[in-house]
Amino acid sequence: MVARLLIVEDDPALAELLVWHFEAEGYAVTQTSDGEEALLLAAEEAPDAVILDWMIENVPGIEVCRRLRRAPETANVPIIMLTARGEEEDRIRGLETGADDYVTKPFSPRELIARLAAILRRTRPALAGKTLRIEDLELDPVAHRVRRAGQEIPLGPTEFRLLQHFLERPGRVLSRGQLVTGVWGHDSDIEERTVDVQIKRLRAALNITGGKDLIRTVRSAGYSLG
Amino acid sequence: MVARLLIVEDDPALAELLVWHFEAEGYAVTQTSDGEEALLLAAEEAPDAVILDWMIENVPGIEVCRRLRRAPETANVPIIMLTARGEEEDRIRGLETGADDYVTKPFSPRELIARLAAILRRTRPALAGKTLRIEDLELDPVAHRVRRAGQEIPLGPTEFRLLQHFLERPGRVLSRGQLVTGVWGHDSDIEERTVDVQIKRLRAALNITGGKDLIRTVRSAGYSLG
DNA sequence: AACGATTGTCACAGAACTGTCATGCAACCG
DNA sequence: CGGTTGCATGACAGTTCTGTGACAATCGTT
Numbered sequence: 466m467v468a469r470l471l472i473v474e475d476d477p478a479l480a481e482l483l484v485w486h487f488e489a490e491g492y493a494v495t496q497t498s499d500g501e502e503a504l505l506l507a508a509e510e511a512p513d514a515v516i517l518d519w520m521i522e523n524v525p526g527i528e529v530c531r532r533l534r535r536a537p538e539t540a541n542v543p544i545i546m547l548t549a550r551g552e553e554e555d556r557i558r559g560l561e562t563g564a565d566d567y568v569t570k571p572f573s574p575r576e577l578i579a580r581l582a583a584i585l586r587r588t589r590p591a592l593a594g595k596t597l598r599i600e601d602l603e604l605d606p607v608a609h610r611v612r613r614a615g616q617e618i619p620l621g622p623t624e625f626r627l628l629q630h631f632l633e634r635p636g637r638v639l640s641r642g643q644l645v646t647g648v649w650g651h652d653s654d655i656e657e658r659t660v661d662v663q664i665k666r667l668r669a670a671l672n673i674t675g676g677k678d679l680i681r682t683v684r685s686a687g688y689s690l691g
Numbered sequence: 692m693v694a695r696l697l698i699v700e701d702d703p704a705l706a707e708l709l710v711w712h713f714e715a716e717g718y719a720v721t722q723t724s725d726g727e728e729a730l731l732l733a734a735e736e737a738p739d740a741v742i743l744d745w746m747i748e749n750v751p752g753i754e755v756c757r758r759l760r761r762a763p764e765t766a767n768v769p770i771i772m773l774t775a776r777g778e779e780e781d782r783i784r785g786l787e788t789g790a791d792d793y794v795t796k797p798f799s800p801r802e803l804i805a806r807l808a809a810i811l812r813r814t815r816p817a818l819a820g821k822t823l824r825i826e827d828l829e830l831d832p833v834a835h836r837v838r839r840a841g842q843e844i845p846l847g848p849t850e851f852r853l854l855q856h857f858l859e860r861p862g863r864v865l866s867r868g869q870l871v872t873g874v875w876g877h878d879s880d881i882e883e884r885t886v887d888v889q890i891k892r893l894r895a896a897l898n899i900t901g902g903k904d905l906i907r908t909v910r911s912a913g914y915s916l917g
Numbered sequence: 918a919a920c921g922a923t924t925g926t927c928a929c930a931g932a933a934c935t936g937t938c939a940t941g942c943a944a945c946c947g
Numbered sequence: 948c949g950g951t952t953g954c955a956t957g958a959c960a961g962t963t964c965t966g967t968g969a970c971a972a973t974c975g976t977t
Contacts, residue, residue: 543813553799560805565813566792573779579786587769587791587813590863609864609909621934622911622964658954659936665955666935684944684953847923884965885925891966892924910933910964 468585468592471512472496473503473529474547475521483516486574500524504532507539513589514581517564519548519555527562534563543584545577597632599691602671602679604632613674623648624667631680631690640687664688694811694818697738698722699729699755700773701747709742712800713807726750730758733765735877739815740807743790745774745781753788760789764872767860769810771803815859823858825917828897828905830858839900849874850893857906857916866913890914 470492474480477498484494495510497503500523507515515533519526526546533539546564548555559567565584568577586593590607597604601614606629611618620628626648631639639647641657649655668680681689696718700706703724710720721736723729726749733741741759745752752772759765772790774781785793791810794803811818817832824830827840832855837844846854852874857865865873867883875881894906907915 553802556802557799557805560802560809563812565809566806573783576779576782576786579783580792583786583791584813586789587810607864608862608915609912623935656937658938661954662936662956668955682954849924882926884927887965888925888967908965 467491467493468513468589469493469510470495470514470516470581471503471506471510472516473500473521473526474498474516474518476518479518482574483577486578490578498522500526500529503529504536507533507542508536511538512542513592514543514545514585516545516547516577516581519546519550519559527559530559530562530564541588543581543588545581545584547572597629599632599635600679601676602632604629613671613676616674618670618673620667620670623663624670627663627667628671628690631688634690636689636691638681638683638687638689643687660688693717693719694739694815695719695736696721696740696742696807697729697732697736698742699726699747699752700724700742700744702744705744708800709803712804716804724748726752726755729755730762730765733759733768734762737764737872737877738768739818740769740771740811742771742773742803742807745772745776745785753785756785756788756790763866763869764877767814769807769814771807771810773798817855817859823855825858825861826905827902828858830855839897839902842900844896844899846893846896849889850896853889853893854897854916857914861917862915864909864913864915870913886914 470487472480472483472487472494474483474496475498480496480498484496487494495506495512497506498521500521503517503521517526517529521529530544530546533542533544543565544563545566545568546559547568547570548559549570551569556567556569566580568580582593591605595605595607597606602612604611609625611620611625611628627644630644630648641660644660645653645655645657664680668678671679679690681691683689696713698706698709698713698720700709700722701724706722706724710722713720721732721738723732724747726747729743729747743752743755747755756770756772759768759770769791770789771792771794772785773794773796774785775796777795782793782795792806794806817823820833822829822831828837830837835851837846837851837854853870856870856874867886870886871879871881871883890906894904897905905916907917909915
């Protein structure tokens, strides 16, 4: 699941710079320089966040912000406003109009990215990079949910911990001993063969949708995911 | 509904200024100049937000931020960091450590207030009197009413607080311990099993209309809404 | 003080989960 | 190819965890 971003920026050079940076961060970016078009795009595409310059064509940024907040389908989208004007009154007005953050030019793209990430952590925890993925499998540690190809997969507590352990170490072969200490705990007196059984159960659960086996058995060494 | 604020600020003059301004805005303010004490206060009082100076006694602000994020009791509290250092690297580091905003001195108190309000709009919509919704369920924090599919549902005080707590954290799995501190208060000596019983009562109340169960049990972890 | 509503705790039943074992198959080795 | 080692699987009994009804204590009102 990729976060979609709408950038509303008038200045071609800055727009290009922003698009480049955010795409490099893995965002799916749409860009426009026009306020009216921004409203249409926001309603159609339902982006996960909007970067909005104060000075743009047709409609002032603050008015776009206000209208986004008023329309039910966009009322909750996070908005970061950009401006060349450093006036305190403007910043406060922007924030009070419903912007989530207000960044003054010149700014560092990395800081803007960090600020967006901070906001997405709140509004879309699943998009903030906490979700663990491999191929069509995703695990959300906050919601305690696992999906394969979009379909929810119910897992028991041990299966869940085991899968999370693997997803945090993708591609790496883990011995049964490592898995016992990592998943069951240092002080557990579990038979190493028990790992086999949990692996089997996890495999069965992950394959109810019919996909290929994601867990690789490495003979006389252990198991790995992917 | 009054928002509680923890201000962690070393400089007496600035601390006094901030306390004055935020109390004038209607916040219930606690203030300390010490990092260790800040962590204790945050755990005990469960404030709705923390204003955290980078340079404070005993523990650097960034370390306080990190520890707040790590402890389950305070992992979710919004944090605004303050600093005299305008370095881009610091700002990015602060935001990536888990701060929600990062304000450089000198700043205007009004802007800080506006930034805090912007964050609280996201994290505690109920404080602003905004109706909380999920699917066909809505909770009006002002009128203290809950409806499901338009029909009013009578709830006891504890059930109401529990539901509001869930609605402010949709989808998130909350452990019984987190629920006890969040709903009953840090100083309550409630059995964790009691949570089960209130969950059952809340479920029964929400399902009188016959809809599906909105509360999900996550075995060995806790409960979540949606 | 009396009353009903609300709440915390407990005991118990049922459900879900887990570790272990026996067995059979597959991979490896000379 | 026969022997050996390692892994997968199904069964199962024990354990852990959750849902529920009952009940007494507490709270808030009248």
